[in-house]
Amino acid sequence: MGAGRGRPRAFDRDAALERAMRVFWERGYEAASLAELTGAMGIRPPSLYAAFGSKEQLFREAVELYGRTEGGVTARALREESTAREAIGAALRGNACAYTEPGSPRGCMVVLSATTCAPEHETVRTLLCDDRRAMERSLRDRIDRGVAEGDVPADTDTRSLAAFYATVLFGLSVQARDGATRDDLLAVAHAAMASWDTLVPHPSVR
Structure with a gap:
């Protein structure tokens, strides 16, 4: 199997989640667009779905992070x-x-x-x-x-x-x-x- 197979982690998941949290915090859930989220996180939509499953699941993790930190x-x-x-x-x-x-x-x-x-x-x-x-x-x-x-x-x-x-x-x-x-x-x-x-x-x- 070639080295390019699988899904390498090309980003820091924790840092990406923290940036997504701040977008949701500023914009709210519905108003936070996928483009805003992925732009802030420095990833493309396929990577967001691969790492977090969905926008809602990303939001749930962001809420949990917010509760532990800010x-x-x-x-x-x-x-x-x-x-x-x-x-x-x-x-x-x-x-x-x-x-x-x-x-x-x-x-x-x-x-x-x-x-x-x-x-x-x-x-x-x-x-x-x-x-x-x-x-x-x-x-x-x-x-x-x-x-x-x-x-x-x-x-x-x-x-x-x-x-x-x-x-x-x-x-x-x-x-x-x-x-x-x-x-x-x-x-x-x-x-x-x-x-x-x-x-x-x-x-x-x-």
Whole structure:
């Protein structure tokens, strides 16, 4: 069999995936054309299909990469901060900064890539909807942990509280894409955390 047989890897798959991620992040799933993707990745369409299977599978891998890298701000804050309040606040502030990082697309890839899709791309919309729901669950899990550890009152409605802060977090992404500055977003994060004492019940005075 000749040396030219088979499918040699003529490109760095990881680097190509990272470049594709940035196209999807900037353009969204449907608007990212095959020409834009392959141009950014430095490959031809047959190589894209050989390496990733399909545009949708490429997108799924890009979303997973985003979650492990650029989109990992919230997970780190929830994991590293010592109280639920500090964790939520750090997540909001950290994302306000990440969403306005010079040289990166503005906003969150998971929030902005596909809120609506043509019927044939419903699986993509569902993927991102599930990711957003998972983010809200992670906020609730961290607040529930705060209840267990005693820094959040036991009678707190953790479901509603998590939904509120998830809505703020997703809204920051939309505002960033619409041109809000970092200071604008940090002001929103500050206002949202100032609401904590209103939303979280005070311990009963006995």
